[in-house]
Amino acid sequence: MIIKGRAWKFRDDVNTDEIIPAKFLALTTAGELGPHCMEGIEPGFSKKMAKGDIIVAGKNFGCGSSREHAPLSLKGCGVSCVIAESFARIFFRNSINIGLPIFESAQAGKAIENGDEIEVDASKGEIRNLTKNKTYKSKPMPGFMEELISAGGLMKWVAKKK
Amino acid sequence: MGYTITEKILSAHTDAKSISPGDLIECKVDLGLGNDITAPLAIAEFERTGAKKVYDNRKIAIVPDHFAPAKDIRSAENLRTLRDFAKKYGIKYYYEIGCMGIEHALLPEEGLTMPGDLIIGADSHTCTYGAVGAFSTGVGSTDLAAVFVRGRLWFKVPEQMKFVYTGRLNKWVGGKDLILFTIGDIGVDGALYKSMEFTGEAISRLPMDDRFAMCNMAIEAGGKNGIIAPDRITLEYVKQTAKKSKKKWKVYKSDKDAEYCEVKEYDVTKLEPQVAFPSLPSNAKPVSQAKGIRIDQSVIGSCTNGRISDLRIAAKVLKGKKVHKDVRCIVFPATQAVYLQAMKEGLIEIFVKAGCAVSTPTCGPCLGGHMGVLAAGEVSVATTNRNFVGRMGHLKSEVYLSNPAVAAASAVKGKIAHPEEVI
Incomplete structure (x- = not known):
């Protein structure tokens, strides 16, 4: 899996209230949630970003509430993946489960700047900064997880495996 | 080498012969909780699997509490989704407006969270039930859907952190202050992915409501669960609540030689309200x-x-x-x-x-x-x-x-x- 896009850089401890504020939580699908993505930290994000763009953040991305609406909204507005120095536990789990690729890399989370062109090679665990001509290490994504994400999430993958 | 209370509970719920931090294990779940924000997504996922029934209708709790009583039309529709699901699948622990309470206060009161239980909830504050000596943790809606179908879920065995509180608390200082002070010390990712065990003489004197407040906020330090080993105060509490639910319990305690990745000690004698x-x-x-x-x-x-x-x-x-x-x-x-x-x-x-x-x-x-x-x-x-x-x-x-x-x-x-x- 190769993912390519422009980086949107965020700080440490971005929480799920910032990713999708509670006033939108009565909505339930990625399509409905997408237009409101990141509205608690970067109002108008879904209009400013282009489909395929990548979110890059510091430590503890996705902390706070367990709302699966957070990764769903990222997927819904067309974010291709999230790279962070570290992820909060429930957000990590939810992202995998709904099929949003996420990559943990302390190097990439620190070095990438807003607007950098990024290319991620999921199976090699390599994050390439095409603007700065640098490569950062992430953990290679295991084969089954790549399959699971390509299938569109845990439940779709489970259904396929039956 | 000994085990912590968290490791013992996980161990009792899995087929794996031995467990250690970092292991991925599958566990039986005693109770799975959803609310009006998270359950609609879980119900949609559940129905997409084509399952005809839930794994066990006595091991699911559905509590409409976030946007309830309905705050707008969309919320009312989500609340109806919960109600219809509860009726269709005979969910035993569904609480209608008028009987419901805030989930993490309601379920312990109803006797549904017992010492030794393994509980998951599609709500981050599910870690609250660690106060009765259960392993409980927040997950997402898809995880809850998997529990609706199979009654089991995968977990990574967390590393263990121990917090020891010594001294006597001042007037006007309680569990909330202890946990705010602790999060202030270790930071919002200070216990990321880890288990937080609260012990010490200040804890042993702490009433149940204060213990709930402490375990409730383990997630605010990134913790997977917060837990307090059952003692006299816990057992007095669960003997009362079990009268309603008729549920049994099992007391686990950490071994003296259990291994912790970090131990924090705080003398709380001079602690002010935080x-x-x-x-x-x-x-x-x-x-x-x-x-x-x-x-x-x-x-x-x-x-x-x-x-x-x-x-x-x-x-x-x-x-x-x-x-x-x-x-x-x-x-x-x-x-x-x-x-x-x-x-x-x-x-x-x-x-x-x-x-x-x-x-x-x-x-x-x-x-x-x-x-x-x-x-x-x-x-x-x-x-x-x-x-x-x-x-x-x-x-x-x-x-x-x-x-x-x-x-x-x-x-x-x-x-x-x-x-x-x-x-």
């Missing part, structure tokens, strides 16, 4: 450093501090006083049983006479949903658990977290205050 400044729960400072900060609203309640002893403390401060003319004070008992008890004890009368708005149980104000949303530039002190940017309303509003005594005193003063200033 206030977490905007916009992270880790910005905790002694109340003396927050004095004089003007407020527009004081919120007393939530899954952290909406239990009867929290209301007793707030009433003690508010008795015979008036809420400041520039402040709205909103009190929301966490469950109907708490509400009723507060009525019997005359606490509701104290609140209403003081000029507080008393609400039916709901999560509404805590997450800026309804029943106390903040406008731009407004400031609230709250006994809730999160003070993130925009948590309680407008992105330019602010929340200071505190215990119920400080929230009540601040409501009277119109600015953040120590309870002794108004008593």
